Amino acid sequence: MPHIRAVLVRDGDTLRIETNSAERMDRVLATLVRIDPTMRVLDDSRTPIHDAREAAELAAQLPAGENALDPAAPEVAEMLDEFIREYEARWLDEPIPALDGQTPRRAADDPTRRADLIKLLDSFPADDDIPGRMSTERLRSALGLE
Numbered sequence: 001m002p003h004i005r006a007v008l009v010r011d012g013d014t015l016r017i018e019t020n021s022a023e024r025m026d027r028v029l030a031t032l033v034r035i036d037p038t039m040r041v042l043d044d045s046r047t048p049i050h051d052a053r054e055a056a057e058l059a060a061q062l063p064a065g066e067n068a069l070d071p072a073a074p075e076v077a078e079m080l081d082e083f084i085r086e087y088e089a090r091w092l093d094e095p096i097p098a099l100d101g102q103t104p105r106r107a108a109d110d111p112t113r114r115a116d117l118i119k120l121l122d123s124f125p126a127d128d129d130i131p132g133r134m135s136t137e138r139l140r141s142a143l144g145l146e
Contacts, residue, residue, distance in 0.1 A: 014042070022046055072131070080132035088134055092142055096120070108143040118145065 006028045007018040015032075019025045025046065032039055095101045098120050099113055107113035124136045140146055 022048070077131040084132050084134060085138070088138060088142070091134070092139070104139070104143055108145060117143070121145070 005019070006024060008028075009016045009018075017025065017028055017032075019028060029041065092104050095103055096107075099107045099116055102110065102113050104117055104120075107117040121136050121139060124134060124139075127133075127135050127137050
């Protein structure tokens with residue numbers, strides 16, 4: 001399933017653009033100016049999201065109903081599964097504050113950090129096949145903690 005990089009909505013002669021980063025917005029605008037040098041930006045509103053709580057609050061404001069994505073829909077579940085598997089692969093090699101800045105891979109190989117890693121994984125929600133949720137089973141397997 002392709003990744004959505006930007007959303008462009010045309011309303012008459014107006015084009016509304018939504019992206020998930022300021023850098024991506026700049027690239028989209030630069031591309032549009034190359035396509036049509038007469039293009040003018042009428043309004044530019046950017047809202048950075050600083051943490052998961054803020055993202056959840058913004059998500060709660062999204063419209064429900066026919067325009068909402070259904071995580072149980074097969075194509076949405078597949079997209080979420082692909083996204084979370086990619087995220088899990090990156091997570092294994094990212095410094096984690098709960099591991100004193102160690103990556104999960106390093107912590108798994110370090111006898112002094114291994115118990116902290118197991119405790120961290122034990123704190124994750126149970127694997128219950130909810131699309132988009134990290135799988136501790138996959139993480140444990142990748143780290144040799146089965």
